[in-house]
Amino acid sequence: MSDLGGSSSGSGQDSSTEELRGFGVGTRSVSGRIVRIGKQPPLxxxxxxxxxxxxxxxxxxxxxxxxxxxxxxxxxxxxxxxxxxxxxxxxxxxxxxxxxxxxxxxxxxxxxxxxxxxxxxxxxxxxxxxxxxxxxxxxxxxxxxxxxxxxxxxxxxxxxxxxxxxxxxxxxxxxxxxxxxxxGSADSQAIDEPNVNSILLFDQLTAAQASTLEPSSIIGVIVATGGPSGHAALILRSLDIPAVVGCPRAYEIPDGAVVLLDPLRGLVRIGANGRVPTSAHRPTVGHRSPRSVLATKAVQLLANVGSLADAQEARSQGAEGIGLVRTEFLFEGRELEPSVDEQVSTYRSLIEPFCETGQPVTVRTLDVGSDKPLPFVNLSREDNPALGVRGIRLVNQVPGLLERQLEALARTRALVGGVDLRVMAPMISSIGEVNSFVEMARSAGLGSLGIMIEVPALALDFRRVAPLVDFASIGTNDLMQYLMGVDRNASMLGELLDPWSPVALRLIGALAREGARAKVAVSVCGEAASDPLLAIVLVGLGITSLSMTPVALAQVREVLDAVSMTRARRLAQLAIRQLDSTAARHVVGEAI
The missing domain is CATH 1.10.274 (Enzyme I; Chain A, domain 2)
Known part of the structure; x- marks a missing residue:
């Protein structure tokens, strides 16, 4: 993400205040003194x-x-x-x-x-x-x-x-x-002891380091590297520690400086006025509105899960259902394909907690390829597996694999009463693949069927595709890499993968409109849904449900509970008119 340094023009800020930008994690604005932790050697x-x-x-x-x-x-x-x-x-x-x-x-x-x-x-x-x-x-x-x-x-x-x-x-x-x-210690920037009421500054933050941070003594974190979907960001979010990551000019902040950290806007203000607080501030997005997008039931907040433990966490975090079950967890690390009976047992354990309320549980069929090899799936090595045999493309390569999974899901649906079980296929590229999947799933006895929108070709043809399915879910992680022509692991090109891209937002808006025209619900289940500020824009574009990591639910809920649908639509239009992702994020953050 591009960095916008320079003097602040925001109201109420000292003219000498300088702003640095990155990716925000959380919603709470905090101020405190910088404590620099180590110096990560350049890789x-x-x-x-x-x-x-x-x-x-x-x-x-x-x-x-x-x-x-x-x-x-x-x-x-x-x-x-x-x-x-x-x-x-x-x-x-x-x-x-x-x-x-x-x-x-x-x-x-x-x-x-x-x-x-x-x-x-x-x-x-x-x-x-x-x-x-x-x-x-x-x-x-x-x-x-x-x-x-x-x-x-x-x-x-x-x-x-x-x-x-x-x-x-x-x-x-x-x-x-x-x-x-x-x-001896040098590489991993060991954190020797808590720094009370400090904002820690890292050049690089590893998952192991992040997991040892103590939220009761550390009020915020700034990291020069990383992105909103990286390990460090995920862990900081789960610990409810406000942070700005991917802030390349963080090295300019002197040790001991007082800064204001505003994750909702992805801002770090150096030289901010005020004393170091004894506790974190509450979110500044506003008070709960009786006409908010949540109060008017304009959007559902769902969870992404990849294990039984994740499903339990989703329930404890107040998820309104599951928007994405990554079924790979049942297949990975196995020498033999799990039997239909074993699959039924696992799916039943995962789904049953959501039966009493009739909340939706959306299962994605197996999405593996040569980059996630399974011993019982004989796939040759590919130079670019992200563009190879994966998802729905396994049907012709591994006969019976998808049919057995669909059979297990149909049997689970019959055994568990009151469940709103939905099944969707990943990596769909053409209307022919849509028809094949729907026919196969209906033959197995499944009802509510959908597709993942990850491939631009399918997105461009969604007007014809929408009437064939019951719902669609936009996988922003893969959609961004295919749309922008950038490997999602190319960290040096992370700016091009930013879902705040006005081009990507316009495409998402078009998909939501086509879904509304066909009366087909369109959701977002990629990492974009975990960004509280971006969630406002997605809802304003017409997305009807957001599925995210369970730990992000509280933060997204808090923001959406303070924004009306009218305001969300205005902010969405404001975002898509910008030139790039940095400007879109900035203008919406300032408007909030």
Whole structure:
């Protein structure tokens, strides 16, 4: 996201106040003193600054660490043994951190723990590490060489793209912790003790670090890197710690400065007047309105879930149903496809809590490809799996897989009374695929059927498609990468993936209008729905339900409860008239 530095022109602000911009997490505005936590060494390949080029990687790492951080080993076997030991230790640490964490945070840490303890990781590191040779077959490992090896493994994952590409940052976090154990704390910016009533400033914030933050003593966080859907943002949201991430000019903020952090607008104001508060301010979006979009039932707030624990969390957070069940959790890590009976048992456990109220539960059929390989799905490796065989395209490649899942869902629907079970297919590209899915699902005995809108071709043909389905759900994460022609793992091009893009918003508005014309509900179930400010715009564009991570429900509900439908429509029109995502976010934030 572009940074808008310069003097503030907002009312009531001192003329010397400077504004920095990033991605907001949460709704509460807070002010406090900056405490800078460590200095993250620059990663190779320009991952932080975007200015690195071939040939200067080594110089970057050298400048961060120097040549003094090194360990001598008796040979490569001794090096392998030590790396294996440290990876096991890191895995145990991450497992321990996840034990008492909220479910979504625990899932992230547990996934990282599994990666750290994967025995193939040692082989991949040794294939990339370049220890300095010494006499008598000894070798010397320098910190810079170890970090470079981890980054090369991460780069390999990014090149695959898709789900595997998303694991690249996990490798970087694991590498930082391994380096800490081998060479002493430097990489992972350990947080030694709480900083009461402080706003912590990080150059980079890992999932493990974020999970250890104490909301009772830390009133806010600013991170120079990252995005609104990254691990750090998700964890900060779950801890209810206001934050601005992806703020590239954060390094300009001096240690000890008083700042105003306004996540609703994605703003950091340096030099803001006022004392450091003893507690966080309440949201400034306004009071509850009897004519708000929630009071008038203009939109439903649903949850995205990927496990039974997520479904329970959704209930506890007051979700009005489930807008997206990611069924991959039932299939991943299995040598054999789960039987129909096992699927029925799992779906029933997930759905039953929502039966008494008749709330909707929307299940997405299996969405895997060569980037999320399953042992029982024989798919050849693809250079770009995000554009390959995945989602509905598995039908012709793996006969019977979708039919058995649909059978399990139909049996679950028959067993669980009072449930509003809806089923949708991912990665639909053509009207022919829509017809095939609908025919297959109806033959299985399923009623309410829908599609994911992720592919621009389907979005452009939605007028013809809408009458064929009962509902549609816009997956903004994939839609943005296909619409803008940018890999969703390309962190250096994150601005192009911002769902605040007026082009994307106009497309979403057009889809909502076509849905209304055909009397087909259109929802948003991507990360865009978790942004409280963007939620106002989406509702104003005509979206009838928003499905998000359960921890975001309270913040989105609070904002929408203070905005009328008339105002939401005006703000939506204001946003789509802007030139870019930065301007759209800014103008709506200022209007609020």
């Amino acid at each position: 190779i390949e320009g991952r932080n600054s975007g200015e690195a080029s071939e040939g200067n990687d080594s110089a970057q790492v050298d400048s961060a660490f120097g040549d003094s951080d090194s360990i001598e080993f008796e040979g490569r076997d001794a090096l392998r043994s030590r790396l294996s030991e440290m990876l096991e230790v890191v895995g145990i640490e991450l497992e321990t951190l996840g034990q008492n964490a909220p479910s979504e945070v625990a899932d992230i840490l547990e996934a990282q723990a599994m990666m750290a303890q994967d025995p193939t990781l040692v082989d991949r590191l040794l294939a990339n590490v370049e220890p300095d040779p010494m006499v008598d077959a000894k070798c010397q490992l320098q910190r810079r060489n170890l970090r470079a090896a981890f980054e090369k493994v991460a780069a390999e994952l990014r090149s695959v793209g898709g789900y595997i590409g998303e694991r690249a940052d996990d490798i970087g976090e694991i590498g930082a912790r391994v380096a800490d154990h081998l060479f």
